[in-house]
Amino acid sequence: MGGNVGVVRSAEPVRTRTGHEPEPRGGRLPRLLASAGTWVFLLSGLASIAMAVHAPLSDRAQSAPPLVADVVFATSWPSFGYGTVLLLLAHSLAQRKRAAWWTAVVVTGLNAVCNVVWSLVDAFPAHGFLTVQCLLLVLLVVSRREFTVLPSRLGVRQALRIGGGASLVWLAIGTGFVVATQESAGNVLSRLWYAAAGTLVSVDTFVIFPDGVLVPGWVDVVLNSAGTVLVLLVTWFLFRPAADPAALGAAEEPLRRLLATEGEGDALGYFNLRRDKTAVFAPNGRAAVVHRVVGGVSVASGDPVGNETSWPAAVEAWREQLAAHAWRPAVVGASEAGAAVYHRAGLQVLEVGDEAVLDVDAFSLEGRAVRGLRQAVNRARRGGTQVGVRRQQDVPDSELLEIASAAVTWREGQERGFSMALGRLGDPADPDLLVATARTAEGELLAVLTFVPWGVHGVSLDLMRRNPQAPNGTVELVVTDVVAHARSAALQRISLNFAVFRSVFDRGSRLGAGPVLRLWYRVLVVFSRTWQLEQLYRSNAKYQPRWVPRFLCFERTSDLPRIGLAVARVEQFLPSRRG
Numbered sequence: 286m287g288g289n290v291g292v293v294r295s296a297e298p299v300r301t302r303t304g305h306e307p308e309p310r311g312g313r314l315p316r317l318l319a320s321a322g323t324w325v326f327l328l329s330g331l332a333s334i335a336m337a338v339h340a341p342l343s344d345r346a347q348s349a350p351p352l353v354a355d356v357v358f359a360t361s362w363p364s365f366g367y368g369t370v371l372l373l374l375a376h377s378l379a380q381r382k383r384a385a386w387w388t389a390v391v392v393t394g395l396n397a398v399c400n401v402v403w404s405l406v407d408a409f410p411a412h413g414f415l416t417v418q419c420l421l422l423v424l425l426v427v428s429r430r431e432f433t434v435l436p437s438r439l440g441v442r443q444a445l446r447i448g449g450g451a452s453l454v455w456l457a458i459g460t461g462f463v464v465a466t467q468e469s470a471g472n473v474l475s476r477l478w479y480a481a482a483g484t485l486v487s488v489d490t491f492v493i494f495p496d497g498v499l500v501p502g503w504v505d506v507v508l509n510s511a512g513t514v515l516v517l518l519v520t521w522f523l524f525r526p527a528a529d530p531a532a533l534g535a536a537e538e539p540l541r542r543l544l545a546t547e548g549e550g551d552a553l554g555y556f557n558l559r560r561d562k563t564a565v566f567a568p569n570g571r572a573a574v575v576h577r578v579v580g581g582v583s584v585a586s587g588d589p590v591g592n593e594t595s596w597p598a599a600v601e602a603w604r605e606q607l608a609a610h611a612w613r614p615a616v617v618g619a620s621e622a623g624a625a626v627y628h629r630a631g632l633q634v635l636e637v638g639d640e641a642v643l644d645v646d647a648f649s650l651e652g653r654a655v656r657g658l659r660q661a662v663n664r665a666r667r668g669g670t671q672v673g674v675r676r677q678q679d680v681p682d683s684e685l686l687e688i689a690s691a692a693v694t695w696r697e698g699q700e701r702g703f704s705m706a707l708g709r710l711g712d713p714a715d716p717d718l719l720v721a722t723a724r725t726a727e728g729e730l731l732a733v734l735t736f737v738p739w740g741v742h743g744v745s746l747d748l749m750r751r752n753p754q755a756p757n758g759t760v761e762l763v764v765t766d767v768v769a770h771a772r773s774a775a776l777q778r779i780s781l782n783f784a785v786f787r788s789v790f791d792r793g794s795r796l797g798a799g800p801v802l803r804l805w806y807r808v809l810v811v812f813s814r815t816w817q818l819e820q821l822y823r824s825n826a827k828y829q830p831r832w833v834p835r836f837l838c839f840e841r842t843s844d845l846p847r848i849g850l851a852v853a854r855v856e857q858f859l860p861s862r863r864g
Contacts, residue, residue, distance in 0.1 A: 327372065329361045329371050330371030332346075334368035355413025364509075377524040380434060381431055381432045383433065386425065388520075393425065397418040400414045526578070533561075533563060547590070551590075553587030553704055555745065556586065556707055557590050559708065565599065566599060572590065572591030574603040580847065580850060582851035584852060585615070585616045613844050614839065618783060628838070634838050638787055640834075640835050641783075642830055642833050643778065643828055643831075648828070648829075669726040671723070672762060674766060688710065706747060707747045717738050718735055719735065743779065784826075786809055
């Protein structure tokens with residue numbers, strides 16, 4: 286991706302397991318049997334869909350030699366909905382989900398029971414079916430210890446509600462359809478049976494037709510379509526990834542202690558105190574990975590919190606939690622040191638942007654490079670703009686309420702931020718939050734910027750709000766006065782915003798840029814119309830900061846689309862529903 290993509294390499298990468306590679310439990314044979322069972326349900330699902338959409342294929346399978354027919358129909362049935370459920374089941378079995386194993390056992394067991402009843406009632410020779418199904422049950426039982434991924438309790442409850450309540454409601458509606466449209470006589474039981482059969486399987490391929498019921502073809506389509514949707518919803522909720530608590534809770538105080546003693550390294554460390562995250566600690570409690578789960582992706586932000594020597598243990602604990610829930614790993618905004626630790630734990634690493642850091646002692650408004658910044662600051666100062674910089678604990682409650690209210694009023698669109706935003710101005714839990722305000726000579730509030738602590742010797746930008754009527758240069762004046770305050774307060778560094786794909790914006794429009802870089806630049810310019818990516822970079826660049834690379838860590842390239850959606854949701858670029 287242009288010139289802003291890099292890889293952090295380590296001499297001896299250690300491969301660990303995630304939700305894609307559950308830890309083996311019972312040796313090689315159970316692992317092979319678990320994989321074999323997954324393939325059985327995958328092929329059965331494909332066969333069911335193929336026979337449902339192409340009736341001659343179903344006829345050919347029924348007229349095949351007994352051994353072939355027994356193998357095909359032991360786990361397959363000509364139904365699009367049933368086949369889709371089997372594909373979802375196979376996908377979840379591949380992820381070694383315990384709920385999928387139980388579902389596979391129940392489905393296979395019910396098929397076997399139905400064949401036993403069928404053989405007893407109609408004297409149908411079901412020995413071949415039963416043999417295949419019993420072998421599949423044995424295969425599943427022997428490999429049961431391989432399926433270690435925990436189910437989502439919320440998903441199971443939702444599946445039961447839909448499977449019970451919604452199915453009964455639709456069965457009543459479907460029976461009403463049959464009663465209203467049937468073209469021949471039939472008793473109530475046969476109508477109910479027809480509605481149930483039409484909901485669960487394709488009626489035109491159903492073997493045992495209810496006697497005396499004949500309805501138009503569109504009723505069959507409606508019944509089967511609704512049944513397919515219901516079954517797919519139940520299956521999706523049953524196999525959905527488990528959600529994390531999405532609440533920091535009791536972990537907040539231990540994290541604060543770690544930040545107080547080990548918070549100098551990462552400018553994003555304090556943002557891990559957001560209360561919509563959860564923490565996984567190293568066994569010794571000296572480090573933690575803080576993350577949030579969205580759409581089955583565990584998104585961690587920045588480096589692990591705490592002592593750097595304990596980071597690998599915290600990452601390993603996080604990875605064990607991933608394996609227990611089949612979550613995909615993603616880390617947004619890791620520093621080079623943090624990315625190296627994640628890489629040694631088996632993740633791939635991409636450089637995706639840069640953090641703008643001002644070195645307080647080196648910052649100056651002198652020189653041609655900052656001429657535009659200097660003019661903006663002087664213009665705002667001559668206009669009478671006055672800046673105040675205080676810790677939140679020193680701001681009177683009434684003024685703090687005014688500032689917080691103005692920040693909400695001036696916000697454009699959805700509150701954004703996850704990796705570089707705290708989002709709780711005025712919370713008494715953050716007394717050391719640095720609050721910088723700009724006012725007119727008459728006291729009217731023009732802008733507010735807040736900075737969270739970055740260890741003892743730095744601060745990191747959290748919130749930036751500006752009155753739409755504020756004169757040009759107001760924000761620039763506030764930033765330069767914050768630098769002046771930092772000098773007097775013995776602070777050494779100030780972290781500003783994170784610029785995504787900074788080097789692409791920096792080099793993509795220059796003379797001599799290559800065709801790939803120019804194309805990537807044009808694509809990002811289009812995205813900037815909505816998300817202001819280039820504007821964010823330009824607003825940082827005017828301060829002549831030191832650019833510090835930040836990295837995205839992930840396990841597999843195929844996960845990137847899903848990770849991209851998850852990151853967009855947690856950063857509030859897309860609507861987000863927790864879990």
